[in-house]
Amino acid sequence: MxxxxxxxxxxxxxxxxxxAxxxxxxxxxxxxSMDKIAETAGVxxxxxxxxxxxxxxxxxxIVNDFLAQRQSLKTITYDPEKSLEEQLIAFANAEIFLIDSPRRVQISKFxxxxxxxxxxxAKATVAKYPPVYDMLLAWLKEAEKDGKIITDNLLLTARVFYALVEGAITYPALFSGGINKSAVEPMLxxxxxxxxxxxxxxxxxxxx
Amino acid sequence: MxxxxxxxxxxxxxxxxxxAxxxxxxxxxxxxSMDKIAETAGVxxxxxxxxxxxxxxxxxxIVNDFLAQRQSLKTITYDPEKSLEEQLIAFANAEIFLIDSPRRVQISKFxxxxxxxxxxxAKATVAKYPPVYDMLLAWLKEAEKDGKIITDNLLLTARVFYALVEGAITYPALFSGGINKSAVEPMLxxxxxxxxxxxxxxxxxxxx
DNA sequence: AGTTATTTATACTATACAGTATAAATAATA
DNA sequence: TATTATTTATACTGTATAGTATAAATAACT
Known part of the structure; x- marks a missing residue:
């Protein structure tokens, strides 16, 4: 019917x-438990x-809803007029977004x-969404062409960047339960x- | 009795x-389940x-046995005769030890x-063992006194170091299920x- | 060989939970 | 107001599991 x-x-x-x-x-x-979830949802x-x-x-x-948010982050393209620092901070902020509210840090942790x-x-799920590295790789390639970045291995360079962001900010936030701007900014x-x-x-x- | x-x-x-x-x-x-554990242990x-x-x-x-291993790693003291790189690799290797065998990477992941x-x-458990940062902080202080390291914030500097090691090596190993030397060495x-x-x-x- | 610490096999208790059944209640639309 | 999609309350089924009970079996030490 x-x-x-x-x-x-x-x-x-x-x-x-x-x-939930x-x-x-x-x-x-x-x-x-589904009983607890129903009760908590008031349903x-x-x-x-x-x-x-x-x-x-x-x-x-829940997973799909959350990852779809990430997908909708706007793309970042290389701009020769802006400083490297300013542009790199935009990449970092796209990661920081995921742990940037109490709710999102909880979901990221889970x-x-x-x-x-x-x-x-994890691999299969993440594969359904645009790879995070690709945008940075494209940016690095442009920055290198522009003579502002020097590297002989773009992929390694991108991985170092994300290692810094995740190792210094993302994972610590998961364990500490959140970030406070005044502590993150100097680290960033x-x-x-x-x-x-x-x-x-x-x-x-x-x-x- | x-x-x-x-x-x-x-x-x-x-x-x-x-x-177990x-x-x-x-x-x-x-x-x-305890039944499954008993069966697997042959007991x-x-x-x-x-x-x-x-x-x-x-x-x-299990947790205590594993963390006790880490505790027993030998201390690393600053040696002005050795290069920074050589000594820093020793610090990194102390971390890499934890993910350096299939068994240890499994336990680290768990x-x-x-x-x-x-x-x-987590905080209470880790607090029972010597803090990892302290050894690096002491080393950095000596290296700075020796004029080989320049920083205005030792703690931040130590955190950047561990961010690099964990973000580039430890966490990726947890997700990929292990490390292979030939991929880790260039990254290190x-x-x-x-x-x-x-x-x-x-x-x-x-x-x- | 005899003592006894340790281990085993089997069965059991109590509890929790994913998912279903059913019939009544609610509320949006026509 | 009548219709019906959606929600609710309650009870139920089947399964899983932490931990216990008991008596028999094993094996280390004297």
Whole structure:
């Protein structure tokens, strides 16, 4: 039977997703019971199943919603008029966005746990979204052509950049439960300066 | 009743720990059943309980055994005769040790998951062991005094170093399930070079 | 060989949870 | 107001698992 006319279910759907995120975060996937999720969402258990069918599906919906956000971040293209630092900070901020609100850092933490538990699933899931490295690689290529970046291995260089951002900011935020701007900003400057010290074409010094 | 004489239980204990690690790694803490652990260890379930009392205790024993290994790594002191690179690689290798065998990378991965799930527990547990940063901080202080390192913030500098090592090597190893020397070595050189480019006192260049 | 610490096999208890069933209640639309 | 898509409350099924009980078996030490 095709419903005569379907009504707006988005409110309940959002409430369920929100409650589920809370419970997943606080209990972990295994210990998050569908009863608890329904209660937290202020919804009957049957409604949860009507919307998502299974715990697994509910989880997938959360993951997809979250990763879709990342996808929608605007692209960054090389601009010879702007300083390297300014442009690199834009790349870093695209990562920092993922841990930039209490909610997002919770979800990132949960996702990291799940991805660590099943790295094959992690790989398959992340593969559905545009690779983060590619945008930086394209940027680096342009910057190198413009003589502002010096490297003999673009991929290694990109990996060093993300190592700095993730190692200094993202992962610490997951463990500390969040970031505070006043602590992140000096660190962000420091890692950008570190990157530029290695790969920037500093025309103001010369070998003696 | 005090036992007349206790016998050597270390063999069974080791078998249980080993089996438990296998099961924890493959199923995660929650889904690792004590029946499965006993079976994997080749031991009766009652013996598991005789040795460890509870699943929680068994888990704690694994964590403590693993972290105790790290503690036993030898200290690294500043040596003015050696190059910065050579000495920094020793620091990096102390980290790489933790992901340097298939077994250790599995345990590190599992521990990272558990620590992410309960960061308060993580903090308390890690606090029981010597802080990793302290040794590098002492080294940096000496290197700075010796004029080989230039920085106005030792702590930030240490954090950049570990960000590079963890972001470029440790975390990627957790997700990829291990490291292969031929891929790690170029990356290790690259991050050491990056660190030195920023903080090394390069007397061979001068501002013009 | 005899003592006894340790281990084993089997069965059991109590609890929790994913998912289903059913019938009644609610609320949006016509 | 009548229709019906959606939601709710309650109870249920089947399965899984942490931990315990008990008595028999094993093996290290004297």
């Amino acid at each position: 095709i419903p005569f006319k379907s009504r707006d279910k988005s409110k309940k759907r959002a409430a369920i997703l929100n409650g 995120i809370d419970v997943f975060i606080n209990m972990g996937y295994e210990l998050a 009957s258990k049957r409604t949860v199943y009507n919307h998502f069918g299974s715990k697994e599906n509910l989880f997938q919906a 996702l990291t746990m799940v991805f660590l538990k099943d790295t094959a699933y 400057e420091e890692i950008i300066a570190t990157f530029v010290a290695k790969y920037g074409n500093d025309k103001n010094t010369v070998e003696i | 005090i036992p007349f004489k206790s016998r050597d239980k270390s063999k069974k204990r080791a078998a249980i720990l080993n089996g 690690i296998d099961v924890f790694i493959n199923m995660g803490y929650e889904l690792a 009766s379930k009652r013996t598991v309980y005789n040795h460890f009392g509870s699943k929680e205790n068994l888990f704690q024993a 521990l990272t998951m558990v620590f992410l799930k309960d960061t308060a527990y 050189e690259e991050i050491i070079a990056t660190f030195v480019a920023k903080y090394g006192n390069d007397k061979n260049t001068v501002e013009i």
